[in-house]
């Protein structure tokens with residue numbers, strides 16, 4: 001179903017001939033996503049240059065009842081329309097860092113500024129920014145897109161909380177400003193006056209394109225005690241920060257004799273506030289970060305498996321002074337001795353230390369781990385809950401993966417691959433359980449079976465206990481219908497807002513809610529609401 005010619009012409013008049021395409025090769029490139037494979041094709045892709053062009057496109061969509069789906073860097077299936085008849089709005093021309101406000105500690109960026117770009121500017125100024133674990137290759141304007149979890153959770157929180165004043169083109173094409181920007185008081189604050197719009201527009205959980213388009217916004221920035229001009233060595237995928245004797249920064253990977261000891265250590269460390277990052281990961285991530293080929297990876301991974309009983313956590317301490325660093329190190333080692341924890345010796349070697357540090361500071365490890373082995377992965381999506389809950393989920397996922405691998409439904413090995421960070425001084429934690437998958441229809445079916453079961457298990461508190469358990473995931477009608485009744489009828493409230501702000505349903509809600517209050521089968525099989 002091609003776009004009607006008058007609609008195509010109207011869009012072309014807005015962005016210019018070179019910034020619109022209906023070319024099949026181009027549309028197919030947008031539609032391919034490694035998790036789901038090929039998603040529905042958009043009818044056209046348009047590349048606006050700024051807020052006014054975005055607004056004009058959205059108005060055309062409303063006039064002609066055409067659905068639209070925005071994308072910033074395009075990481076994952078939630079960027080694709082759910083069905084035919086929609087256009088893709090690629091925001092790559094909105095690529096400016098508008099302001100770095102050192103005094104009030106925020107940066108104003110457009111959606112196609114990526115984390116790596118912003119961070120490069122910030123480190124020079126002794127500042128840093130929150131980035132999601134997906135990588136510094138994703139937008140620096142996180143928070144309004146999807147989950148928002150990353151390595152620096154313990155020191156910087158989740159992306160939703162890092163979002164300050166923003167500018168949005170609503171689903172009907174109005175321009176609105178949120179937080180302090182709404183009263184022209186600048187970008188410095190996220191909420192009010194009046195009801196907070198941050199959650200409504202998906203800044204905390206992510207509306208995945210279902211509530212209009214954010215065209216610029218401010219993110220919090222943080223003090224950076226590490227080197228302002230890091231000396232980087234090595235080559236692509238093996239970059240390493242040069243380790244010097246005066247460095248007040250170090251990474252350790254830990255392992256334990258039992259899960260109870262690991263649990264105890266995580267709680268204790270989290271409460272001390274000594275860490276820049278504190279993440280529960282398996283040695284898979286460590287091995288991936290240290291070597292450059294798949295063969296080397298499997299060798300190292302197998303060697304580490306023999307050495308390690310219970311995979312622990314990665315911690316990085318970055319201190320302002322030698323005294324502060326010595327304090328952090330002492331606290332860390334004392335907790336390890338109380339919990340019988342050990343550190344992985346190979347990380348003491350400067351070359352390995354430099355690689356892990358730089359991978360985590362730059363948030364570059366996950367893409368490498370996920371894409372180098374097979375190019376295909378799938379994940380279970382985590383739930384924000386307690387450290388205890390995360391660890392229990394991890395053990396559940398581990399058994400589930402083993403079981404499915406034995407049946408040949410998912411790739412064997414790597415069953416203990418779980419990735420997650422600790423937040424809020426140990427009061428919260430998010431963990432997800434990725435798998436690698438075969439690039440075949442059966443591989444996709446097996447991966448979906450795993451993710452579906454793990455996902456339903458992760459949602460357990462949200463479904464049954466009416467508390468927590470609904471974050472860290474892209475939604476869909478089925479998802480909100482399932483968790484809504486346990487959460488003050490969230491599914492009904494979201495739809496009320498959706499109808500009000502998007503009466504024609506043009507802001508594609510396939511990973512959010514649609515206006516219709518009907519049950520739809522989403523990407524995951526979830527229980528039907530009772």
Ligand SMILES: Cc1cc2nc3c(=O)[nH]c(=O)nc-3n(C[C@H](O)[C@H](O)[C@H](O)COP(=O)(O)OP(=O)(O)OC[C@H]3O[C@@H](n4cnc5c(N)ncnc54)[C@H](O)[C@@H]3O)c2cc1C
Nearest residue numbers: 072073074075078133134138139145147148149208209214
């Ligand atoms: C390999 C992999 C690992 C991941 N790991 C993590 C992780 O560790 N932590 C985590 O939090 N997430 C993770 N994710 C998911 C990730 O959060 C999203 O892919 C992320 O939002 C990408 O950032 P982006 O804004 O560049 O978004 P895009 O991928 O461009 O878009 C994400 C969603 O937001 C919508 N959107 C994009 N731009 C706008 C805009 N300007 N206004 C309104 N809506 C918009 C899109 O329609 C889409 O639904 C991972 C994804 C992948 C593929």
